Amino acid sequence: MALNDYVTTFGQYLKAKYGEKIYKLSLHANVTCPNRDGSKGIGGCTFCNNKSFFPNHMNANASISEQIECNVVQLQKKTQAKKFLAYFQAYSNTYGDIEYLKKIYVESLKPDCVIGLCVGTRPDCISNDVLNLLQKIKDLGFEVWIELGLQSAHDVTLERVNRGHTFVEYQDAVRRIKNAKINLCTHLIAGLPGENKSMILDSWQQVLNEGVQGIKWHPLHIVKGTQLARQWRQGEYQPITQEDYIDIVSDALAATPAEVIVHRAMSTVAQKQLLLAPHWTENRWPIMTGIEAKLAQAKQLKTSA
Ligand code: SF4
Known part of the structure; x- marks a missing residue:
């Protein structure tokens, strides 16, 4: 059994819609983040080192077209990939001059093999100009997330990790994204400092209550060059265990409605040499196997009840 036997995965959703497997191309947009450039803060989130999001073989200074070409070549060495989504992942990819954002989004959609884009960002970086732009791109027939x-x-956690935004700001962004009819996937982290299982599941429930189309789960990685790494070295923070991560995420997945797409149940850092802990996050497959086993148990219990 695979994850898509229990939940609707992003891969499954894309395959049903486009008739084949769609791959994501990680791109570096050369943007920044208000939590780093001084408009909200300068240190960034306590766990953030954006280098950890970007694969080693990629040149962050290359143009979007060059990055796409390089990424497609890499993916096609390993897969039969033919169609792709441009994925602007590192930093806040809706933050910046609207003309610049338009230029990079449009450039990413030029190759025929790119069928749409996924734009990673923060709740306080959703301007109406960006929403209008993404809406226009969607209306041209592209997949847009x-x-x-x-x-x-939990605001107490957001403050503890220096996010620089609140849950209310997230709710406001969700409302405006929904009004623009753009698909929204929310990222949640299990293992944030001071959080227990009930807080993590409460965040997940609150996100579901907002009516999002997708959810992506991550364990908290401790990577070099972050405040979290210093806290961990000083014994002020203990990472989540593999068992707890599997337990919490599978409980959430078992109760996730089929119409909510699971974009990811487990993530690894793109640059493994930056990871300090927990080392079980280096390999996602044992975690996926553990999650699938727990989902099978939950399904069995449901049918026998
Ligand atoms: S919002 Fe994202 S890019 Fe900005 S500091 Fe936090 S994790 Fe890093």
């Missing part, structure tokens, strides 16, 4: 990093619905 906004991936909003919330991480936790």
